[in-house]
Amino acid sequence: MSKICQITGKKAQIGNNVSHSKHRTKRSFDVNLFSKKFFYVEENCWISLKISAAGLRLINKVGLDAAIKQAVSKGYCDWSDVKVIGE
Numbered sequence: 419m420s421k422i423c424q425i426t427g428k429k430a431q432i433g434n435n436v437s438h439s440k441h442r443t444k445r446s447f448d449v450n451l452f453s454k455k456f457f458y459v460e461e462n463c464w465i466s467l468k469i470s471a472a473g474l475r476l477i478n479k480v481g482l483d484a485a486i487k488q489a490v491s492k493g494y495c496d497w498s499d500v501k502v503i504g505e
Contacts, residue, residue, distance in 0.1 A: 421451055423449060424489060425476055427492065467500065
């Protein structure tokens with residue numbers, strides 16, 4: 419699985435390293451991505467998501483079920499991408 423947040427759809431960006439002599443070389447800005455387990459109350463099971471810090475804040479704000487439904491509707495993840503740990 420690539421380095422993409424399953425909730426917000428954030429992914430790595432490309433930019434330049436700029437040295438003191440202003441010589442530019444390509445670099446990538448990675449997402450603050452980590453794997454986190456959540457208890458999904460609607461399905462009564464544990465799920466694992468690869469989310470960014472912004473995705474975690476979104477889950478805390480609107481709730482897990484609303485955040486997943488929003489991500490699926492925007493095409494950031496699919497229900498098959500959500501990894502069920504235990505039922």
